[in-house]
Each structure stands twice: as structure tokens, then as C-alpha cells.
Amino acid sequence: MGEFKVHRVRFFDYMPSAIRAMAFNSRTERLALSRADGALEVFNFADSYFQEKVIPGQDGRAVEALCWVRGRLFSAGLNGEITEYDLENLRPKYTMEAYGGPVWTICSNSQGTHLAIGCEDGTVKIFEVLEETIRFQRNLDRQKGRIISLSWHPSGALIAAGMMDMIKVFNAESGHATHRLLVERGVGASKSREVVVWSVAFLSDHTIISGDSAGKVQVWDGVTGTLVRTHLVTKWDVLALSVSRDESSLLAGTSEGTVVQFQFISSTVDQHDKEWVRTRTFKNHTHDVRALAHTDTAVVSGGMDTQLVVRPLLEKVEKNTQESALRKIAFPHRSLVSCGKKAGMLLFQFHGHLELWRLGESDGHGEEKHTCTLSETHGGCQRWQGDDHICCSALSPCGGWLAYSTISSVRLYRLQYNGSNISITKVAKLPKVLRSAHQLCFSSDSSKLFASTTHSSVIIIALSQSECKYLHTLRPKSGTRQPVHLMSASEDGKWLATANSDCEIHVYSLHKLKLHCTVPVYSSCPTAMAIHPTTSNLVMVHADQQIFEYSLVQKEYTEWSRKLQKQGLHHLWLARDTPITHLTFNPRNPAHIIMHDTYMFCIIDQNLPLPDQKTLFYNQMTLRSLPEPERTSHSHSFKICKTFQHLLCVSLLEDHSLVVVERPLLDIASQLPAPVRQKKFAT
């Protein structure tokens, strides 16, 4: 296959933000997750944990709690507001001031008719959930301390509220407190400090379970208001609790990074009285576990260390399957890097700013390794002032244009280079129709900008030195309301493909400016796609790792794609747990498809035989050791390179060198604050 010159880039200081809250919707199998920067992410647990939606954050918006009401998602934060999100347009739908100071928690009743919020001023506020909005109903009896945590009894008649040093049980009808449960403070020095009840859970048998800052998980009898059992699980805080739907299992997340499981079982075999027994401890985090979700089969946890961890409960899943493997989701499932292929430039997207880098020139030919110093690369930095965070960005292939979008506006810049100097000019007048974009993309000749907006439509803007002109809006015929999360224009300027969260892929003819075809909908969401520059075949990779190739000319799957589906992908390919996030072609060899996930990049040679299940899949080392003539008989179409890890981007420049952007997880970990307690040897 040959040699590749690789620009190994490690200067993208991408720093994911800490996970603050989580809510799992077991009906839709969607996990909503909020981060410290206010961003919201939705993962589809039914589709290989694919991160299907991202709503960018906003300065000053800290989401403290999340709550699903049927398919609707609400959040509350310390800015004192309740927000409902528009999951079709990936933006807050409306925001409502609660007038109770910072809001610590939000929680709905099981009927989905009301929301309760806990406020700093000591009130529990009840909101009625209406068709399009919510409406304040009333306050429960105001308490002296702040309301940190809330839990409705499944009947909806009672609400337990975790406060400072106590738990109060309210009658949701009358609004009066019926019980006051005093929570013991920690021993020693922490005796003088108030204990914070970080989380409560109200079970249908009127058991109340609390987790507090003294490291206790306590079981209370909610009828009598008495303490049943105390489990001291950590020296630090128990920050989060989550109960399984059948109320047989409970998780507690601690500041030590552990998740402790309790199960409602008989402690001895012949005993019928069940009790909450501490059973397992999972340690998958280095820092605070701030958010937890107990799905039917797994423990989902997240916190300060920014990784989302899905730890299957092995008794609930089939052993040795994809489902039984531990997953750590460290990187977003979309590209934060765009590459100016012709100019050798990289654009890095941070939540509040963009970085533009020019890659160094290498003078060495045929040398094993050539290292360029950083001074040879040129860094440019574009900082954007404003509250909203960036949701997407793009760099034109020639490196002459740069565009990005927030939820409220789209900006376009003209870039000009004079030697090592770079001048950035904002394009002042953009067509009014271009208000915000879910995805941005330039045509290969940099003459057009495509911006996807509501209902999967695409706005085409013509770019020229003098002006930017609105050309057309492409609309799919399916009537989908979902946002586009992938967009790809063909090299020859003929085609534009879009993919949305409904798993629809639409291909438009740019000459005729109309929908050309819709690829048959596959059940799993596409995670990367690209149109082949010469054959006009659309190659798509889905969240379940399946690969398809669709001929745009014939409007059918290609022979190779059928063969691949018939034979099936190698089980090791399917066993990978990060999605393919970028896909490109090699102009030198039309049979080559280059794609990457977090831990490898792969060149698929369509001319070579496909590996069957018995083939040694990762065979690069073997091939290396074989003499040249024998290699062909052992090689198969998947050339996988794992030399580079924690990949954010792998792309091919016009000079046929590869650009590999790595962000070692260790570098991310080193920038995190120190964990509360590090386990040292013999301590």
C-alpha cells in the first residue's frame, strides 16, 4: 500500500467540560447530559450510544439538573431559570424565571403532569406542564434552608426534599411538610459543618433514600419518618443517587470517583424481609461522580473527569457481547476539526473560540521522520465575543474562508495571507436568511457555502470577493423536522449530501438545485459520509459500524456494498466502541477510503478481498514481517493503523500527506483539578 507522510498534530488543546447532570428517558432510550459549560448532549442508547444531538452552551448558563417529561427535556440551573429545549432545532425553546433564586434541582412526577423545582430561597415550586410551555402553579411551604434535592413519590402525592441537615416530606396537595428527617452530620472536624443532602429518592413503598455530604447513604421509613439504616460509603460526599425502574437497585456516586451499588435483597437465604444491601463498587472515574443514571442494564455515570461511562451490569446483559463491554465516551461523536486540504490548514473548534493553524513544510524526502518545530507553523486565533457557544464551524478547502455558527448567528470571514502574516476580515453583510446553522460546509472550489437550518433544509450562499449572495434553499421531501448533523459536498461540485437524526440521507443535485435522491433509510444513524470524487458513490458509515456505498448515478447500492453486506463485516470491526467520525478518499488511488475513529484510522482498499471472520483482522504487523511477494496473499481490504491514538481528525491533504490530530486523554486528565483523594499505596 505504501508510505504516507503524516503530520502528527498534538497542539489542539481540546478540553471537554465536566459532566453536571444526567437524565435517562427509558421510553425513548435517550440519555440527556449537561456539562459545566452549559452544553447539552443527547445520546441514543438504542443506537450504539451515539451522540445524536448537541446543544451548545452559553456563558453563564449552568445546568444543575435535567428532567425528561415524556419526550420533552427540561433543565434548571443556578441562574434561576427553567429551560425547555427544542430538540429539533437544537436550541433552548424558552426560558422561564422561577423567582426563587438559584435553582438546585428539577424533578417531574411520574405522571408527567407537574414539575417541582428546589430553590435557594427554601421554596419548592410546582409547575404545571402544558402542551407548549409550563406554568407556575404554587409554592410548597417555604423552608429556612435551600432545597438541594427533590424526589416525587410515584403516586405523586408526596415530595421528599433534601436540604441542609435534614430531609422534609411534603404533601404535594396541601403543600405542608409532613415529616422532618434529621440527617446526622459527619464526625470530627466536619461536625461543625452543615451536612448537605445532595440527593434523595422516594420509592413506592415510602422508603426514602438519601445521599449526603458526610458520605452516608441512608434509608428512611417515609411513613414513620424514622431512620432504618445508614451506610457509610465514603469519607467524602455522596453526590448523586439513581434508582432502577423496578426499585430493586440503587446507585450512589461519590467524590472519590466510585459508584456504589445497593440492592434490595434478603440478606440471608431463607429470610423474607428484604433490605438495602451494599453489593458492588465500580471505580471508573478519577474525580467526582456528579451524575448518574440507572438504566435497565447498565450503570451510567459521569462527572468531573468529563468521560461518560456506561458500565453494563453483567447479570442483566448477555456475556461477551457488544452490550457487555464497558464503554467510555471521551470525545464528541462529531468532528471539531476542519481541514483546509489545499492550503494545509487546520481549524480547531473550541466552545468559545476557534484556532487556525498552518502546517509546517517538510523538506525531507524519503526520510524516516521529519520533525518540524512549532515555530514553523503559524497560529492564528479567532476569538469571538458573545454569550452563545459555537455549534459548528468550517474552513474552506483553499483556506480563504472561515465560517462558524452559534444558535443565534452565522459569521463568515475572509482570510488573506501575506507570507507569514494573516489578515482576517469579517464579511459584513450576510443574507438575512442565514440566521443560524446546524452544519456548515464549503464547496470544493470554495465558491459556495452550504448551511443546514431548520427541518433539514440547506441554504446555499454564493461567495465572491465582492459579495455573498443567497442562491437557493434545498429542502428534503420527507417532511422531517430533525436537524442535519452531517453534510458533505462532492469534489466535482455536483452533489451535496445531508444526514439527519432521523437517519435520513438526502442527496441534492447542485446543478439542478433540487433533491436528487434519498438513500434507503437504515436503522442506525450515519456517523460519517462522503461522496467519491470520481465515481460519485456515496460512502456512509453508521453508528453500528456498518459501511454502505451507494451509487448516486444508478441510485442503488454498489456491487462492493452488496458484497460487504452479504459477507458481513469482521467481528473485530463491529466490536470497536467509538464511531467513525470522518471519512475521505485518496485521489491517487480511487479504490481507497480513509476513515477514523478515536483509536485507529483505516484505509479500505476496495480492490482487495474482504476479510472473512477467520481472517486475522489487525494484520499490519504480520504483513510487515512477511517478505514482499507473500504480502498480497495475506492482505485484505482493511488496512488499520493504531500508531496514533485518541484521534480527533485524520484527513488527507492535497499533497497526499496525512494530517492526524491527536488529543491524548492523559493530557486532558493532567488539566483536570486534583481529585479529592488519590489512592496511594498502603494508605
Next chain:
Amino acid sequence: MAALYEGYTLCGLVQAQNQSDSGIQGIESERDSDHVVVTDSTRSVTLYKVSDQKPLGSWTVKQGQTLTCSAVYNSHTKEYVAVSDNKVIRVWKEEDIILDKAFKATVSSDVWRVHSVPGGEPVVLFQRGAVRLLDSLLSAPQQPVEEVLAQEEAIRWSTTVIAEAAQFVIFQTEQKGDHFLYLQRPNLNAVQRYRLEREEPGLSPLSFSASYRDKHINLLYLYPNGHVYQSVVSVRGPGMEEEAQALPLPRNLLFALPVGEGLLGAASALALDEAHVAVVGVPHPSAGAGKDFLCIWNTNFQTLQAGKEMSGKIYGQLWSYSSKLFIPHGKSLSVIPYECPKSSLASALGKLRQARTEGEMRKIHTNNNTEIKRTAPVEEVQREVEGLLSRSDIQELQPSVGQLASSLVSRSVADPAFYTPGTLAQLVHTQCLCHSVCPDLLLLALERKDYFLCQLCLQLFPDVPEAVTCACLKTFIRCSEKLSIVVVDAQGAVLPTVFFQHGLEVLQTAYSDTFLLPHLKDLSSQQVILFLQYLQFLYLRYSQDTFTQTHGLRSPTLTQIMDWVCLLLDAHFTVLVMTPEAKGLLLNLHRFVKSQVRLFSELGKIEGSLEELQKIKVKKEVGQYSIEVIELF
């Protein structure tokens, strides 16, 4: 079922110049079943009494002369006949001391072999195929000898067989890859000539053996591919006229021995009776390569009946006289008694309950115990024990071996005149004994100054008490003080060699410090110094590569030596410090330990540095930006 018993060495082999030759030209039976005449490949003939493993007489031709055929014994005249330098026939009696002074006669043609069997006259076979009775030849030594064989035809093997009161000389020849067999009756001058069927091209028979049974001469011959053929020749075969065509010799494949890879080199098959064949030089079917076995096969059922590993090189020679196999291997000629009872299928398959053997075993038990408790002479005891030891199921006899040894020891203790060192050594060698079974044995050996037996016991007994070990040590030191043979070590200290023979075993016995220490304290300071010197000497020698393991003895490890040094110093340190003679020794030891400690600390430093190197290799720093070249295949 046929069995091979424990063998013993008849004599060592004097290797000829080339290694492939055993150095033995032939073995012939002598007056009875217990005597054989061994002719070596150069100049000497030796008469052995087999059971005693003892030579009774030896005769040698002069320097420059060579014996060209093995000596035979003429049982009529009680004379030995041999041929030197192909043409000189020599005849002598046992009383003749110098061979050169005995009778000799030069004949006109080269002699191949002289054959003699009990009940027959010696016959002389000439290299060109003529056969003469010895008597008639010696009456006119220079008589003309005819040529029977064709040009380029040469004898490869010959023997003589008595059949129906007639003597036959059988010999096999080779001519341009063809093999012929001649049967000749020397009295009648009648010859039968047969042509052997060709085996695979280029293969010649490795060994022949002939026997007379049921009015036929049975020939058994082995090819390098492991095929063993049998041919049956009638003794009343048709006479052959000169130049007549040789008859084809019918043969049947008796069996194909497993040869493994390649062909057999030196191997031999010997018919023991109508159903058993002894084979040497053929791999054992279930043993690994590189091991040589003597095996007995049953030809009727094609089963392996008995096998015995032969140490050292096998030369493909095998003789059998009166239920004993004679086999040169390695550096010795071994005698292995065997037994081939009448075979049945059940016994061949090992399924027959052998009541007889059990009866015999019981007999041996009672015999031993009763006879030895009485005052049987040493020789008889020895024979009895040998009989016991030659049994193949020796491991099952462990209790009786212990009993036997105990009774022998108690008799030796009671009767100062009675002592059977060889027998005791043999019993110890069985490894069926240990110190607790026969606690007096080692002390008896010490008392009788049988240091060889002591050494053997120390080596083979796993449970020698520390007190006894110490007693042995003391005895060795004491006797070395008296002896004058010494070696001089590097420091010029004088050390008795006795230690080299016996002390090494003491150092290798198992002991426990706590129990040994009090006994060590009984040594005198002089003894301690001597022993320490010895240990120091050993340590220095053994820490140099040149001295390791070259001397065939089992040698103690450096740790064992060091442990003994420490023990000795522990036991006697104060005494040694006070003894002026010990000062030099102690200083030496101190200096030695100091240098060792320094060496180890230096090595420790190096280890640290080397570990660092390893760490450096693993870590690969990747900067923020680099251009690399990768290759995909």
C-alpha cells in the same frame, strides 16, 4: 515371558583407533557355561570366568603381529586355536604362558576364520572359500588350497553348525552387491550355494545368525531397514557342481523392526530360540531417539518381550552363550542373563499369571533369610544376592532387600571375619535402602574403613542423621591426617587427597543447622582448621570455571560449601580466634568475604544504571507537532 535380568560388566573395552569398533573381535564359549574366550581386535586373547567377572588367563602375540581371527576352544584337546597375520595358525593350552613359544604353523592361503563347536572338530575357513578340518590342515600346512569363490567375491560372515551328527560351515559372501550363502560339509567336500534375494538396492545384511532345528538350518538376517528375514535350508540339499547357478534362497519376512528415521547403522539380531530374537542397535519403539536398547522380540506374536537400555555406544555386536547375552557397549562388555520360557500367546501379551515366578520369589526370601542367618560362606551369599538383584521386579522386593541388608549387617557386626562389601554396595545401589531401614550399615562401613561404601550411602541415603554425617566427617579427617598423599593448594597449604574422594559426599548430604551444630563442636581445633582449609580450597577452585564438574564426581554447589564454612565458623569461632595457626586462614576468609561484598555492591550499582537504560528505551516523547512517515501494508 522372556526377560532380561540385571547385567554386569565382564571387562572394559580397549578402544581401537577408530571409535566405531568395539575393540572385540570375538567371544567364544570355553569349557563350560561359565567360561568364555574373548579375543580383542589387536593382539590378545583373554579367558574369563563369567560369574566372577574375572580373567583367568591372557595371551598376547608379539608386537607387530595381529590376531586376524578370534580364538576358539577345542573341547576335545582342551586347546585354543587362533590365527595371526592371516596365515599363521597358533595352537596352545591354558598352561602355556607365552604364546610365541606355543605351536604355530603357516598355511599357504589366507585364513578367514577358525570355527569350533562343542561336539565338533575345529574347521578352518579360508578367505577364498575353501574349508579344511584343522587336523588335516595341520598335518600338511603348506598343502594347496583351492579357490571356491569367484573373483571379487568376499566372505562377510561365517559360522559352523552341527546338524544330524554332521558339521556344516555356513558362510555368506558378497559379490558386486549380490549376496550368496554357502553351506559346506568339510568332511564330504559338498557345497550348496544359494543366492540371497535382493533387498532394497544398496542394502547388505547387517547381521546373520544360524541355528539348527527340525532337520533344517534356520538363518536369521537383519537389514539396515529393520527387516528381519528367516530362511530355512535343508541340510540334505542338493550338492552343487562347480560353476553351477546358485539357487535362490527362499526367505520370509519375520518382522519389520521400527527403525525410526533413516537406516540402522550398527545393529545385530540373534536368534535365541525358535520364538525369540535378541536385537541390539534398533530403537526401542516407545523410547525416545538417541537411546540404545537391547530387546527381546517374540517372533511368533511379534511382540516386544523385554528391553534394556544400554548406556554408551552400541557397536552392533552381540553373542549369546548359555542364557547370557554378551554385548559390548560404551566402554565395557556387559553380560546380561536372559530367560526365554516357552511362549504362549497369553504370556506374550503379558496376561499369564506366572505362578512359577512367585514361587521362586518366595523361595529366594526364605533362602536368603535362613541361609544368611546361618553361616553360609561369603561366595554363596554373594550369589544369592546376585540372583535376587538380577530380578526385573526388584522394586517390589524392597522389603526383602532391607531385610537382607539388615541381616548381612548384623552378621557382620557379630562376626568380625564376615564382611561382604561388594554385596552391600550392590544392595545400596538398588536404591531400595535408606538409613532408617538399616541404621547400622553406615556405621559398619565406617568401622570397617570401607570408605567407598560410606560414600555410596551418603550419596544414596536421603535420611542420614546429622550425628552420623558428623561421624563420617570426623573419620575422614582423622584418616586424612594419617595419610601422606597430599595436594598443594594455591596458598601453598597442604591438603590430603582423601578428602577429594570422600569429603565431597559429606558436603552434599541433607542436614539441619540446629542438629548439626552440636556435633560439629566435637571436632578438635586442628580438625576444624584442616576442614576449613579444605573448604576454602574447594570454594576457590569451584568459583573458577576451570575446575567445575570435570572430575566425574558429584560435586557440591558453591552455596553448600559456603554454608559449611559458616557452620564451622559458628561452631568454633572463639576457639579459632584463640588458635594462632588459624589466624592466617581466618584473615584469608575475611579478605575473601570483603572482596565479595564489594563486588556485589558494585554489581548492584550497575543493575541500577541498566534498569534506567531500560526505562529510557520505553519512553518515547512525542512533541506537539512532528512529521512522521508510516508504512501500511
